[in-house]
Amino acid sequence: VGFGGGKTLDTAKAVAHALEIPVAIVPTIASTDAPCSALSVIYTPEGEVDRYLILPKNPELVLVDTAVIARAPARFLVAGIGDALATWFEAEACRQSYSANMSGDLGSVTAFALARLCYDTILEYGLPAVISCEEGVVTPALERVVEANTLLSGLGFESGGLGAAHAIHNGLTELAGTHDSWHGEKVAIGVLASLFLTDKPREIIDEVFDFCMEVGLPTTLEEIGLDGVSDADLMRAAERACAEGETIHNEPIPITPEAVVAALRAADGEGRRLMDGVLEG
Numbered sequence: 001v002g003f004g005g006g007k008t009l010d011t012a013k014a015v016a017h018a019l020e021i022p023v024a025i026v027p028t029i030a031s032t033d034a035p036c037s038a039l040s041v042i043y044t045p046e047g048e049v050d051r052y053l054i055l056p057k058n059p060e061l062v063l064v065d066t067a068v069i070a071r072a073p074a075r076f077l078v079a080g081i082g083d084a085l086a087t088w089f090e091a092e093a094c095r096q097s098y099s100a101n102m103s104g105d106l107g108s109v110t111a112f113a114l115a116r117l118c119y120d121t122i123l124e125y126g127l128p129a130v131i132s133c134e135e136g137v138v139t140p141a142l143e144r145v146v147e148a149n150t151l152l153s154g155l156g157f158e159s160g161g162l163g164a165a166h167a168i169h170n171g172l173t174e175l176a177g178t179h180d181s182w183h184g185e186k187v188a189i190g191v192l193a194s195l196f197l198t199d200k201p202r203e204i205i206d207e208v209f210d211f212c213m214e215v216g217l218p219t220t221l222e223e224i225g226l227d228g229v230s231d232a233d234l235m236r237a238a239e240r241a242c243a244e245g246e247t248i249h250n251e252p253i254p255i256t257p258e259a260v261v262a263a264l265r266a267a268d269g270e271g272r273r274l275m276d277g278v279l280e281g
């Protein structure tokens with residue numbers, strides 16, 4: 001039985017696999033989409049993403065008590081929303097490019113519809129859910145967002161596929177400055193950068209940035225520990241994000257490390273512009 005958050009649950013899944021025994025997953029926070037998936041992310045002792053361990057089956061049981069989730073710090077839920085924010089964009093990239101999902105197959109229409117439902121749910125109920133969590137209470141909005149973060153995002157990424165956002169996250173873990181920010185927070189920066197990287201329309205960019213500001217997800221590099229980051233460091237992260245076999249290549253357009261650095265800088269600029277607006281307003 002695995003109790004806790006993403007890394008603990010991934011560990012429980014990997015250990016159960018190694019021992020060939022069933023595993024029950026009991027998330028005490030809704031900070032990632034790890035609980036339902038048949039995948040464990042393996043990190044180095046330094047905190048860098050090493051690889052994905054694809055497991056032959058999903059956990060036998062995932063048990064979530066929203067009364068427990070509601071009593072955890074809201075930052076966990078917000079991070080989970082950041083992870084869930086990526087799901088539809090990444091699944092959509094795979095759909096458009098006919099790229100494989102995590103089991104190596106093309107995603108089903110069900111997977112893409114669940115990914116979209118994930119996005120719509122967090123956009124509609126994200127803020128009320130975060131407020132509920134800050135107050136330590138369970139509301140229907142919190143229930144919906146916990147379901148989106150845990151089940152919809154998990155099914156969406158696993159059966160729909162991953163794209164640029166998680167690859168950029170994996171690249172960012174190369175930079176020690178980011179190690180105090182959490183998976184979903186770095187994924188959110190990956191989503192914001194991916195909007196510029198893949199030339200999304202203005203209205204989508206505005207929608208996602210506004211949403212991140214509203215729920216308290218980072219929109220600037222400074223907020224993930226990269227204040228004053230050098231181009232050389234960003235290039236190191238971008239090269240890791242573009243490594244052979246990375247899911248960034250599931251995006252429907254060709255991507256280079258230079259383009260990833262540019263997208264990270266552009267997203268950071270937009271985030272700082274909006275922050276300045278908030279401070280002046």
Ligand SMILES: [Zn+2]
Nearest residue numbers: 032033083187
């Ligand atoms: Zn994730």
